[in-house]
Amino acid sequence: MTQNIRYSVDADGIAILAIDVAGRPMNVLTPEFRADLAECIDKVVADSAVRGAVVCSAKSSFMAGADIKDMVGAFDRGITAREASGSSWELHKLFRRMETCGKPLAAAINGVALGGGLELALACHYRVIEDGAKAGVGLPEVTIGLLPGAGGTQRVPRLIGIPAALRLITEGKQLAPADALKQGLVHEVAPADQIVERARQWILKGGEGVQPWDKKGFKVPGGAGQTSPAVAQAFMAGTALTARATMRNYPAPVAILSCVYEGTQVPIEQGLRIESKYFGKLLSGVVARNLMRTLFVNKGLADKLMRRPAGPPKSQVRRLGILGAGMMGAGVAYVSARAGMDVVLLDSTLELAEKGKDYSRQLLAKDVSRGKRTQADADAVIARIKPTASYDDLAGADLVIEAVFENREIKADVTAKTEAVIPKNAVFASNTSTLPITGLAQASKRPAQFIGIHFFSPVDKMPLVEIILGKKTNEDTLARALDYVGQLRKTPIVVNDSRGFYTSRCFGTFVNEGIALLQEGVNPALVENGAKLAGMPVGPLAVSDEVSIDLSWKVMTQTEKDLGRRYDKPVSYDTVRKFVEELKRPGRRFGAGFYDYPQDGKKHLWPGLADVFPRAPQQPSADEVMKRLLYIQALETARCMEEGVVTTAAEADLGSILGWGFPAWTGGTLSYIDTVGVRNFVAECDRLAKRYGKRFKPSKWLRERAERNEPFHPAAGGDTKAA
Numbered sequence: 001m002t003q004n005i006r007y008s009v010d011a012d013g014i015a016i017l018a019i020d021v022a023g024r025p026m027n028v029l030t031p032e033f034r035a036d037l038a039e040c041i042d043k044v045v046a047d048s049a050v051r052g053a054v055v056c057s058a059k060s061s062f063m064a065g066a067d068i069k070d071m072v073g074a075f076d077r078g079i080t081a082r083e084a085s086g087s088s089w090e091l092h093k094l095f096r097r098m099e100t101c102g103k104p105l106a107a108a109i110n111g112v113a114l115g116g117g118l119e120l121a122l123a124c125h126y127r128v129i130e131d132g133a134k135a136g137v138g139l140p141e142v143t144i145g146l147l148p149g150a151g152g153t154q155r156v157p158r159l160i161g162i163p164a165a166l167r168l169i170t171e172g173k174q175l176a177p178a179d180a181l182k183q184g185l186v187h188e189v190a191p192a193d194q195i196v197e198r199a200r201q202w203i204l205k206g207g208e209g210v211q212p213w214d215k216k217g218f219k220v221p222g223g224a225g226q227t228s229p230a231v232a233q234a235f236m237a238g239t240a241l242t243a244r245a246t247m248r249n250y251p252a253p254v255a256i257l258s259c260v261y262e263g264t265q266v267p268i269e270q271g272l273r274i275e276s277k278y279f280g281k282l283l284s285g286v287v288a289r290n291l292m293r294t295l296f297v298n299k300g301l302a303d304k305l306m307r308r309p310a311g312p313p314k315s316q317v318r319r320l321g322i323l324g325a326g327m328m329g330a331g332v333a334y335v336s337a338r339a340g341m342d343v344v345l346l347d348s349t350l351e352l353a354e355k356g357k358d359y360s361r362q363l364l365a366k367d368v369s370r371g372k373r374t375q376a377d378a379d380a381v382i383a384r385i386k387p388t389a390s391y392d393d394l395a396g397a398d399l400v401i402e403a404v405f406e407n408r409e410i411k412a413d414v415t416a417k418t419e420a421v422i423p424k425n426a427v428f429a430s431n432t433s434t435l436p437i438t439g440l441a442q443a444s445k446r447p448a449q450f451i452g453i454h455f456f457s458p459v460d461k462m463p464l465v466e467i468i469l470g471k472k473t474n475e476d477t478l479a480r481a482l483d484y485v486g487q488l489r490k491t492p493i494v495v496n497d498s499r500g501f502y503t504s505r506c507f508g509t510f511v512n513e514g515i516a517l518l519q520e521g522v523n524p525a526l527v528e529n530g531a532k533l534a535g536m537p538v539g540p541l542a543v544s545d546e547v548s549i550d551l552s553w554k555v556m557t558q559t560e561k562d563l564g565r566r567y568d569k570p571v572s573y574d575t576v577r578k579f580v581e582e583l584k585r586p587g588r589r590f591g592a593g594f595y596d597y598p599q600d601g602k603k604h605l606w607p608g609l610a611d612v613f614p615r616a617p618q619q620p621s622a623d624e625v626m627k628r629l630l631y632i633q634a635l636e637t638a639r640c641m642e643e644g645v646v647t648t649a650a651e652a653d654l655g656s657i658l659g660w661g662f663p664a665w666t667g668g669t670l671s672y673i674d675t676v677g678v679r680n681f682v683a684e685c686d687r688l689a690k691r692y693g694k695r696f697k698p699s700k701w702l703r704e705r706a707e708r709n710e711p712f713h714p715a716a717g718g719d720t721k722a723a
Contacts, residue, residue: 290667325356514540
């Protein structure tokens with residue numbers, strides 16, 4: 001038996017290769033495993049008593065694919081495209097050895113076979129998959145900026161045809177067992193305890209150890225290249241759709257199209273070489289590194305509550321109180337009840353509280369109609385939400401979340417009323433998006449148990465939760481807040497107190513800069529499209545309408561009231577005031593903002609913008625608009641690091657992508673600075689500051705960092721804390 005594969009031969013001459021990669025919770029394609037697999041295949045071939053082999057798993061799933069941490073590390077070590085291609089080709093040689101060894105190999109897939117795990121199974125001549133709710137196959141490499149580098153782009157189209165293969169590979173979605181069978185990726189679906197036996201029986205009944213593409217006269221199902229109109233159409237449509245969906249910021253989807261197009265017109269060996277070439281370019285590129293490091297490695301750590309203090313015991317929220325049944329409060333009630341908590345949803349009247357509960361009813365009804373949950377399950381979730389107008393119903397709550405209007409006096413009032421009835425050890429949290437937690441905690445008699453838990457809208461869809469520490473918040477309160485977020489299965493980041501905290505503060509610069517462009521006479525369509533070309537999900541004018549210009553004005557006036565002469569008005573101040581107080585266009589909720597919202601048609605930019613902001617005769621390039629919108633957000637993040645508002649580059653990046661939609665291809669705001677190069681970033685900020693204003697001026701702290709050429713993420717792939 002090798003270290004990573006349990007090798008045995010049964011009485012019928014069937015070798016069993018049970019994969020059990022040492023020291024890993026799931027099987028992954030480590031170099032040691034690859035060496036052991038090569039050794040086991042050699043044994044199968046050399047032993048005349050062995051009729052064939054079943055490749056299976058000794059763990060809960062077949063194989064998850066490559067180790068993403070190792071790939072991030074390879075980039076940071078300076079791997080070249082040629083070296084990355086060579087690594088892919090070594091795996092190709094191993095898998096070709098399997099499928100051309102002359103003996104039948106069958107894969108028995110339990111759980112999931114993803115990425116390299118599925119490619120390993122595809123190198124076998126027969127595949128049986130477990131009929132389980134958690135089982136499935138897929139090639140998710142595109143989601144981390146790569147393409148399948150172990151034969152996926154060549155074997156899948158040769159099995160199921162090019163159009164179906166392109167959908168599978170470019171979307172990166174997982175197929176359930178029944179769908180995998182229907183599409184032709186597997187040959188059988190069987191109960192979990194029978195998959196190995198079914199694979200054995202296929203071999204014993206004369207299963208052939210030859211792949212379809214190794215047989216004389218093989219043709220790709222449905223044709224390849226320009227020989228089939230349907231295939232040609234798939235590539236033409238795929239290219240256009242990919243350009244629209246990615247704005248050409250993500251190289252992987254285009255590489256997949258090219259790889260499949262080129263590789264399926266030549267024999268499999270040449271096709272695999274083409275795949276290795278494209279894989280090498282992607283793995284050695286910065287976009288793949290950025291995606292893998294932020295959205296998989298660092299997100300995985302955050303999801304495991306890496307910021308949780310070790311001392312406090314593990315806690316669980318059983319009874320949750322929510323103050324305010326508006327959009328945010330109703331959303332928090334839904335996700336919490338869905339996670340199994342009893343929720344008390346309080347508002348000023350029972351009618352308003354019931355209206356908040358209706359939000360959950362509507363979402364659950366959609367789930368039932370789509371077959372995502374049963375009516376009984378939906379009824380159980382609804383039953384856990386108790387609408388009320390009485391503070392007495394908050395008695396016994398483990399945690400209370402305040403989600404009332406962004407008004408300091410109102411928040412202070414509900415804090416006092418709540419603390420009068422909740423247990424002494426209960427945690428009180430505010431969902432405020434702008435007001436400092438330390439200031440709000442002054443209304444509390446127990447500031448050590450006061451914390452910010454900032455959700456994003458819509459709560460049921462947005463994965464991030466921003467935890468904000470007040471100056472007196474203790475470790476136990478932080479631990480309990482993180483445990484609650486863990487119950488919701490959302491991704492938390494922890495930040496220190498500041499006006500606007502981290503996410504709202506940095507997101508605000510995006511909106512302000514968009515309005516600044518508008519004020520300069522830049523065509524509003526260029527402003528909006530420039531943001532989208534950069535990779536932002538929506539333009540700054542549209543998102544300002546969605547959030548509501550009226551809310552922005554309330555935040556500005558509250559901040560001005562709090563700070564007085566110390567208030568540094570944002571560049572958008574006069575425009576926001578004008579739209580709310582003079583033009584009476586306060587946002588989408590009111591039917592008018594930067595856009596018009598006709599009842600009988602789609603929204604469109606308000607034609608009156610040209611009168612309020614006459615077009616400048618000289619318009620900037622799209623690149624200049626994109627740069628301004630991205631740089632201002634990244635620069636504000638650097639300021640937050642300098643001030644200790646956000647303390648780790650990993651959390652800064654996660655917050656920017658998951659919280660307000662900073663382009664994922666960048667890896668996040670600080671990864672973006674690292675990608676540009678901190679010296680280049682500072683130099684460009686100086687140019688922007690000279691031309692557009694002091695808001696772009698780098699601080700002394702950032703200049704010194706640039707002089708040292710010190711990135712925010714160290715080359716080894718770890719994390720950098722604020723210096």
